[in-house]
Amino acid sequence: GAVVSQHPSWVICKSGTSVKIECRSLDFQATTMFWYRQFPKQSLMLMATSNEGSKATYEQGVEKDKFLINHASLTLSTLTVTSAHPEDSSFYICSARDEQQGASNQPQHFGDGTRLSIL
Amino acid sequence: SQKIEQNSEALNIQEGKTATLTCNYTNYSPAYLQWYRQDPGRGPVFLLLIRENEKEKRKERLKVTFDTTLKQSLFHITASQPADSATYLCALGDYKLSFGAGTTVTVRA
Numbered sequence: 001g002a003v004v005s006q007h008p009s010w011v012i013c014k015s016g017t018s019v020k021i022e023c024r025s026l027d028f029q030a031t032t033m034f035w036y037r038q039f040p041k042q043s044l045m046l047m048a049t050s051n052e053g054s055k056a057t058y059e060q061g062v063e064k065d066k067f068l069i070n071h072a073s074l075t076l077s078t079l080t081v082t083s084a085h086p087e088d089s090s091f092y093i094c095s096a097r098d099e100q101q102g103a104s105n106q107p108q109h110f111g112d113g114t115r116l117s118i119l
Numbered sequence: 120s121q122k123i124e125q126n127s128e129a130l131n132i133q134e135g136k137t138a139t140l141t142c143n144y145t146n147y148s149p150a151y152l153q154w155y156r157q158d159p160g161r162g163p164v165f166l167l168l169i170r171e172n173e174k175e176k177r178k179e180r181l182k183v184t185f186d187t188t189l190k191q192s193l194f195h196i197t198a199s200q201p202a203d204s205a206t207y208l209c210a211l212g213d214y215k216l217s218f219g220a221g222t223t224v225t226v227r228a
Binding site for chain 1: 123128153155160161162163164165168208215216217218219220221
């Protein structure tokens, strides 16, 4: 089945550091990937849609200069949290659809998430 | 505004019983609805998708119903097992998904 790999799984760093998270589709190509954030006991909130070869689309209220997204290939999207602060601490998850399956009503395949803790 | 409500935050049941979870939505006209399972510290895993013209869908011990008039989906786990303990999320959307907050199911042995 379709597998999405996310790395790293856990990051602890000092305030002011920039952190990069990678999301890879291992056995399928994805022109579009999605980035979510999840706070404890809350729902997944879509942050942005990552588009291969073009700019990401950000949801309302998400700072594009804070959360830089790069989708340079059909199997890799990266999310960089710039100048991270404690309030950015959260669980970040990416997902992608296997677009070769065709219709948009295909399920999304999720990575295992990255736990980001800013001290 | 659009809302997805899973109106049980937690559900504790005895092994072997049926767990029933509810997902209600407002201001959506979905062509289909999805259910995912999420274990602690992991990403969601797809379970079932049901289309608007389908009343019911089954997969092994899982059953989903979809009532577009009531704007509600029910998710059933029959003959529940401790391994079914997890958070279950319903999701709507065509291209981009919106999720409910989830219901955490704990199955006691």
